[in-house]
Amino acid sequence: MSDAPAQHGEESRGPRTTRQWVVLAVAAVVLAALCLVAGRWQWNRAQARDAEIALVEANWSAPVVRVEEILPGPGAVVPEAEVWQRVELTGEYVADATVLLRNRPVGGRGGYHVLVPFEARLADGQEVVVVVDRGFVPLGSDASEPDAVPAPPSGEVTVVASLRADEPPSDRGAPPGQVQAISTAQVLAAGPDGGQWAQGRTVGAYGALRAEDPAPATGLTPLPKPDTDPGSHLSYAFQWCIFAIGAIGGYVLLWRRERGALRGETVSAGDLLLASGEVGDGEGVRARRAPRDRRRTAEDEEDALIEAQLR
DSSP: OOOOOHHHHHHHHHHOOOHHHHHHHHHHHHHHHHHHHHHHHHHHHHHHHHHHHHHHHHHTOOOOOOOTTTTTTEEEEEEEETOOOOEEEEEOOOGGOOOEEOOBBBTTTTEEEEEEEEEEOOOOOOEEEEEEEEEEEETTTTTSSSOOOOOOOOSEEEEEEEEEEOOOOSSSOOOOTEEOOHHHHHHHTTTTSSSSGGGGEEEEEEEEEEEHHHHHHOOOOOOOOOOOOOOTHHHHHHHHHHHHHHHHHHHHHHHHHHHHHHOOOOOOOHHHHHHSEEEEOOOOOOEEETTTTTTOOOHHHHHHHHHHHHH
């Protein structure tokens, strides 16, 4: 079928004005810039994710050290390079101050993390209070709380935990005895007696339980190893860069196409077959390029394609 009517419509529209080209150019540049900004954002996220993974891989299985080597006393904050480092604490759990962390599923299961303050004795005789995330319990029968929360070991306990930095306090509400973030101040304040008993002894960190000695009578679901999947940030960054190139390339292609149309030039399959001026077959038969003084029609192109296929 001929596409002559479509070509006639394109010719009757007329060339774009300088103002229209400027508007299209600005739109293409803005679109490309936005794509590059999005690509840069994804690139930064990929770099940050790689740094997190490197930290986990370096510290997760590193040798256990005494807690005072990283948290020398009350008010200490875990250094960024020491996050996930395993530390050993000796002391006692404050079981009466147990608090539940909401909305943190494990393995796709809804439930709660069990947070228990731990009074740890340091080598120099000081004492610090460290919140320990002992593990996970599933939702209870009415989903508002677990059916049971296993108690921690009583008396003197040696705990091995991976250090984590305190999370920012949450401004979301929670039922009594529950919190939305592992912020030491909020966790202690959510306990039955508030956090006054630990004042002046807290640190800016909490521990994700790895082991307890002695072991508890009833254990909790252990916390999983941190995720080390890099995600798709890097591929998204490259995709946004390709979109930026496409925005500029599309403008240039449109400009060249219209300039060629104004000079009476078209690019078609027939032109490509006859690009060298003469196309020969094995018997020396040659077909010459269509005269340049006449605009090629759709019928000419179709005839050239059919002729090339029959040779």
